[in-house]
Amino acid sequence: MVVSFEDLEDFLACPKRFFKNLPKKERMNFHNETFSLLLKSGFSVEKPVVHCRVQEIELVAMPDFLVKEADGWRIILKKTAKRFKDKYSLEASFNAFVFSQAGWNVSSVEVHSDHFVRKVENWRTLVPLVTSAVASMSKLDSEPMPSPNRTCRHCEFIEDCERELLDKKSLLLVNGIGKETEKVLKGLGINDLEDLAAASDEKLVGVFGPERAKRLIYSARSFLEERVIVLEKPEKMPEGIVLDVENYPPDEIDFLYGFLVRNEYRYFLVDNPQDEDRVVGFLESLPKGSPVYHYHGPEQRKVDQLFRRRKRKFFGNFIDVYTVLRRHFVLPVFSYSLKRVAKLFGYQWRTNLNGYAIVNLYEKWVETREESIINLILQYNEDDVRATKVVIDFINSHSSFS
Numbered sequence: 001m002v003v004s005f006e007d008l009e010d011f012l013a014c015p016k017r018f019f020k021n022l023p024k025k026e027r028m029n030f031h032n033e034t035f036s037l038l039l040k041s042g043f044s045v046e047k048p049v050v051h052c053r054v055q056e057i058e059l060v061a062m063p064d065f066l067v068k069e070a071d072g073w074r075i076i077l078k079k080t081a082k083r084f085k086d087k088y089s090l091e092a093s094f095n096a097f098v099f100s101q102a103g104w105n106v107s108s109v110e111v112h113s114d115h116f117v118r119k120v121e122n123w124r125t126l127v128p129l130v131t132s133a134v135a136s137m138s139k140l141d142s143e144p145m146p147s148p149n150r151t152c153r154h155c156e157f158i159e160d161c162e163r164e165l166l167d168k169k170s171l172l173l174v175n176g177i178g179k180e181t182e183k184v185l186k187g188l189g190i191n192d193l194e195d196l197a198a199a200s201d202e203k204l205v206g207v208f209g210p211e212r213a214k215r216l217i218y219s220a221r222s223f224l225e226e227r228v229i230v231l232e233k234p235e236k237m238p239e240g241i242v243l244d245v246e247n248y249p250p251d252e253i254d255f256l257y258g259f260l261v262r263n264e265y266r267y268f269l270v271d272n273p274q275d276e277d278r279v280v281g282f283l284e285s286l287p288k289g290s291p292v293y294h295y296h297g298p299e300q301r302k303v304d305q306l307f308r309r310r311k312r313k314f315f316g317n318f319i320d321v322y323t324v325l326r327r328h329f330v331l332p333v334f335s336y337s338l339k340r341v342a343k344l345f346g347y348q349w350r351t352n353l354n355g356y357a358i359v360n361l362y363e364k365w366v367e368t369r370e371e372s373i374i375n376l377i378l379q380y381n382e383d384d385v386r387a388t389k390v391v392i393d394f395i396n397s398h399s400s401f402s
Contacts (some may be wrong), residue, residue, distance in 0.1 A: 240291025296322030
């Protein structure tokens with residue numbers, strides 16, 4: 001097994017996903033003697049590839065630069081982010097560990113961006129986390145049980161995990177129940193979904209409060225009965241537009257505004273202030289108080305910032321469809337992400353992309369301006385607004401006016 005830092009990160013987030021993705025991973029050709037000769041000669045090297053073998057696993061490190069210093073090698077990782085992220089420390093530790101195990105003395109590790117330079121002082125303290133993860137990988141000879149967490153909403157295997165957890169009637173299937181909450185419930189004598197579905201409100205209210213207690217019980221029933229539960233009929237959501245903004249976090253750029261207007265997809269690519277003016281002009285053309293629907297995202301804040309930069313105010317009425325859905329319905333899904341919810345209601349997604357993939361695609365598009373890349377991004381964005389409209393239609397089909 002060949003493991004890069006990205007694989008390690010994937011394993012730490014979800015061992016099951018890591019295991020299921022193993023057949024897709026191509027074996028890397030990292031046996032490049034040129035790098036070894038350059039290092040032995042004391043040259044600084046760009047994009048070196050160094051490997052070592054630990055616990056029957058081949059670890060491969062691919063930093064951006066190696067700089068020769070008097071007391072060893074300085075490893076440099078290049079990033080595009082504006083701020084240092086905690087995960088960079090783990091990446092620094094992984095790279096330094098591989099280099100050390102391969103026989104090269106590491107003097108320091110730095111993370112460089114156009115916005116900051118940070119020397120990672122604590123990389124040695126994180127080595128036990130790296131070695132512990134590698135040891136666990138080496139023992140991974142069968143598919144692990146699902147371990148639901150926040151990354152599930154982006155995972156292609158989420159429905160497989162839901163079915164597996166449902167077969168076992170696991171409490172972890174319920175949105176909002178993690179390991180700690182599961183312990184609390186088991187302390188109350190509630191060991192599986194059937195126990196939770198049959199529990200009385202009084203048994204849970206003292207621990208979780210009335211609203212959460214009711215939702216936990218109904219969630220269990222929703223899964224066991226394979227049905228949507230209406231907590232309270234919603235008001236009808238009036239005709240409006242749907243908005244989804246695509247963002248490039250490293251530079252905090254909102255590069256695409258996608259709209260669904262009377263079932264027609266419209267979009268604005270933003271490269272400069274003039275493009276932003278076109279977005280503002282479109283939004284200002286809407287009648288005052290028009291509903292602007294979005295799904296659990298920062299769209300309202302983005303638009304408010306856009307207008308504030310021009311010393312203007314937007315008079316639309318933002319409505320978060322996710323908030324309305326959660327207030328009035330309990331669904332038999334682990335994640336209330338747009339992709340999972342809209343798929344439950346019958347929407348067919350045309351791509352397997354997610355927000356992380358869009359960031360990488362945007363970087364490639366900026367570099368190449370290939371039409372096929374931007375078309376993929378537009379397809380993903382159009383799916384988002386059309387899927388949001390499917391959720392709106394579902395809510396309206398259960399409204400007090402339907």
